[in-house]
Amino acid sequence: MTADQYLYQILSREAVDSGPHSPARGCQALLLPIIQQWAGNQLAGVAPSGSFAKGTANASGTDIDLFISLKSDTTNTLREIYDGLFEWMRNHQFSPRRQNVSIGVKVGGFDVDLVPGKRQDPLSGDHSLFRNRTGTWTKTNVATHIGLVSGSGRLDEIRILKLWRNQKRLDFPSFYLELTVIEALRTVYYGSLSANVWMVFEYLRDSFMTARVQDPANTNNILSDELTQEAKMTIKRTAIQALSAQHWEEIVT
Template sequence: MISPDQYLHNILIREAIPVGLYTPLNVCKTTLVPILQNWAGEYLAAITPSGSFAKGTANRSGTDIDIFVSLRPETRETLKEVYDKLHDHLKGNGFTPRRQNVSLGIKVNGFDVDVVPAKRQDSYSQDHSLYRSKADTWTKTNVARHIDIVANCGRRDEIRILKLWRNQKGLDFPSFYLELSVIEALRNTYSIGRSGNVVTCLTYLRDRFPLARVVDPANTNNILSDELTAMQKAMIASAAKNALSAASWDRVVK
């Protein structure tokens, strides 16, 4: 019999992302960067990873690759036009883009990739405006700050375990919302072992999460907790309750 901490450690080892030239991120960037450069032209500011790969919270299984396309403030098109034109450009290059809330989802060399187009608000900060297709509006955010908060939170192992749990239980739980929830659950919690920390997170999701108000730290007007309905939050809380009553850790996450 192995300890709960060792069990979770073994899962993290198994789910570690390969390093080197042929990582999924590098393979996808090699294909996508020329296409995105051609689309953006002179208005391109940068093409960078922006999700779990950049934050260090990616797992080998079930993780989308997020590519953030930053356009210069002088870009003439509206945010909706930027989003629609990128959709058409990807389609014209042989992809089948899926319209998501702020991104376009495509398959690249067998990997799921979310491409997020955004326009810098000025030349001096990393604040960006991006289009929210579900509400047909725009929002301000700062992906660089998101990456910094999560990458340096000291809770990346617990986040990776909770992401695996989310995926394996089929829960609708946006990644950044999940990451901030884990950070909040473990705030002022000192090391009680990896398994103890995961239990603390599940307890938070069961008891406090459904009514917790979670805001984008880069824009307090962007309420991340509004991304899920009360029913979706209740499903997460119920799954956490079931996990806490599980007879063994392999019933929680595999």
């Protein structure tokens, strides 16, 4: 079995149903009435927004992200929106967890991250999100994120790197990882999956520590600041270990 065959076999095993009967859609259908009751007439929409929407999900260890879009004329502050959703989910017996911009709940064995945001205007997809860790807010555009990643042509490489991250228990936020893979392969032709993944490991070894990664929907949001230098060094060291491995089975399974 070649290296490419081995990696594609893993991707096949980890394939995720993204159709109308997928886990993401099932969780969305179950949660939608509860979210509608909470948001009332201020709800603009609820939709998958993370790896399921981008095409970078793996069957193992993937959260389901649901983006809750509130209308631009919502009068509540971003903190009130975030805290209000948390209390609403707790009152409905979901044992919610406060995260950074999301609220985590369990639905039918799946980890679901609820991301509440308020539209900045009625026409654009720009939203304001509350940052729980800092008590501040940030602007982002989920549609921009989805379009950039899903159209990158690097979904297989991203999925392999996500599996590697999870199996090595690395702290590496998903969107930061996705943009890092895209940047590492920016000048590389499409071709051998294993060769491309190898180049990503080389990038993590050589350039990752000093690379400045911005949110493409908000250049003031520096994604690379989400990790400490110590956390970045752990990623670099683990990439160096991958580059010294004799077999792919030592890198990802």
